[in-house]
Amino acid sequence: MRRSERLIGLTKHLLDRPNQAVSLSGVQGLLNAAKSSLSEDVAFIRQALEGLEQGTIQTISGAAGGVRYIPRLSASERTAFAADMVSRLEDSSRMLAGGFIYMSDILGDPMVIDNVGRLFAEAYSDSHVNVVVTVETKGIPLAVATAHYLNCPLAIVRREHRVTDGSVVSVHYVSGSNRRIQSMSISKRAMPDFARALVVDDFMKAGATCKAVVHLLAEFQATVVGTAVFAATTEPKEKLVADYKALFEVSDLEEGKVPIVLPVMQSDAVLQDKGEMRANP
């Protein structure tokens, strides 16, 4: 195999496995190359990715060592994504009765799903997340992409559980939007004990749903490392969960009006990260 072909093959192998430790011995057979050549190739791929602001390759030393692709969006990709989202969201036809904003079309766009997954994974890449948790339904696609880029399993909290969920753990909570008592459940077998969980959702108003998820995860002795949402409302300023990150902040949510959408994702410094919180609140 020629060197350039090997570089392409190794690049694909790594990109297909974001945040996953890849052993170079494991790919030797696949690419028919000596480990020393592969190490050189890795250095090249790292340099190329970093030069294009497209992430990097980390080297993990030790017995379980290897290399790992860390995805990242370039500054221009971030800016373009933010501008696209603002122009699509700032549209009076999206406003629904009760101050809700219609986003299902945007949350079904594969480019949006992928970019949000990359941004969330990047924001929590150092948090040692080992499970991504979301509440059905609209946040699931974003959680799938986040779990892909963080290389960890996805667990879905359900409003109504079914026979196919097996044994479940449930909690009751008071919904933020209509003040009614609701319940949510998670399949026991899908949720590891003592996990480090990242909660992902599409939208946060007061944060009652996310707070309920934190309570639910406390039943599994989980540490919630944070909550990542696509959009959060400006009001109320104080949410029921302290440590959330939003990509967009929305305000002026009234039927017939044009909502105001502020991207708060340009740099990590702007994200409202308030540190880590124990699941047991």
Added chain:
Amino acid sequence: MRRSERLIGLTKHLLDRPNQAVSLSGVQGLLNAAKSSLSEDVAFIRQALEGLEQGTIQTISGAAGGVRYIPRLSASERTAFAADMVSRLEDSSRMLAGGFIYMSDILGDPMVIDNVGRLFAEAYSDSHVNVVVTVETKGIPLAVATAHYLNCPLAIVRREHRVTDGSVVSVHYVSGSNRRIQSMSISKRAMPDFARALVVDDFMKAGATCKAVVHLLAEFQATVVGTAVFAATTEPKEKLVADYKALFEVSDLEEGKVPIVLPVMQSDAVLQDKGEMRANP
């Protein structure tokens, strides 16, 4: 930029955009290269991917021309995936009351989600799908990955619609498992008219849910090009939808027994494709 760096950058640019027409003029600036060099690079990448059975690069001629990455799993990746799934599914502890099989943990595994998305996208790569439709909840992750690899939007059918879905279209149907009348809805704005839809779900027994989705999509004058499910039961042999593809066939679903799991995904010839069907059944 050195040639090898450019190759890595272009490989990443294409892999990040499966089934999407990428204009070489568009990436000239990004990679700082002449179009002729990029064309040579594309030929190289195509050769490398094909040599590793990792898909190909198609050239699209004409004014809107460009190149497009078509993903594919290699034969050895398929075999390894099938073996892994069989060994995880053939486990008596997965069997639940009523002949249901527990799969939520497997359907939350990012490697499984990604592989299923690739396999479904590959099976329908020539069907000109422009929307992937799924029913909440457990099929959503598979549908997200399929929509990613087919580069088309995802629309989610809901059992109970909410204010944030905006205007919806609903149908009633008789559920296959408990013979009760149920309803399902889809947001009008998330579903294009006259679409070519691929229905994705995790599990098919009789096919009542998928048949109801076909009815629902008929309201949008959609053509359903097929239904792709992760697992289908061997019995009943005749499903309520004619044109489905399953990756695995399961039988002997009884509490306390070990289910029998047959991979039916090794080659396209084995998949039960019965052609295309109009949404209006």
